[in-house]
Amino acid sequence: MNERTVSTEELKNLLLASGVKPSVQRLNVLRYVIEEMNHPSVDKIYQNLLPQIPTLSKTTVYNTLKQLTEKGVINALNIDGHEIKYDFIEHAHAHFICTSCNQIYDIELDSDIYQMQSIEGHQVFNTQVNFKGICNNCKQKQKEN
Ligand SMILES: [Zn+2]
Ligand SMILES: [Zn+2]
Numbered sequence: 001m002n003e004r005t006v007s008t009e010e011l012k013n014l015l016l017a018s019g020v021k022p023s024v025q026r027l028n029v030l031r032y033v034i035e036e037m038n039h040p041s042v043d044k045i046y047q048n049l050l051p052q053i054p055t056l057s058k059t060t061v062y063n064t065l066k067q068l069t070e071k072g073v074i075n076a077l078n079i080d081g082h083e084i085k086y087d088f089i090e091h092a093h094a095h096f097i098c099t100s101c102n103q104i105y106d107i108e109l110d111s112d113i114y115q116m117q118s119i120e121g122h123q124v125f126n127t128q129v130n131f132k133g134i135c136n137n138c139k140q141k142q143k144e145n
Contacts, residue, residue, distance in 0.1 A: 098135035
């Protein structure tokens with residue numbers, strides 16, 4: 001799996017650059033979203049941070065994610081229609097969702113679609129490109145059976 005580590009200093013700078021005060025909760029929530037790289041849900045973030053921060057509430061996690069999304073630090077993905085997944089926006093990318101294993105893959109799409117500020121007179125705030133299908137892993141497994 002992809003993994004990366006980010007220093008507290010980097011996290012602080014990211015938050016400050018977006019006008020967000022770097023509280024302990026915000027730093028931890030953002031660190032989780034950046035380091036995990038697996039598009040976690042509110043539940044998943046909460047479950048994973050609770051052992052480190054026993055005083056954490058799910059509402060705090062939710063509000064933190066909402067604020068980070070509004071400030072453009074992270075992206076809220078509504079891919080399957082019921083559960084919001086969170087993603088760090090390092091650079092614009094598309095997503096491939098496997099309908100067999102539900103895994104979300106980051107897709108590097110060489111396109112200027114992300115730079116579009118307006119489309120047919122409508123002002124664009126957020127661009128999400130999603131592909132659905134069967135992923136390589138699942139395709140491989142289907143062949144073996
Ligand atoms: Zn799959
Ligand atoms: Zn992504």
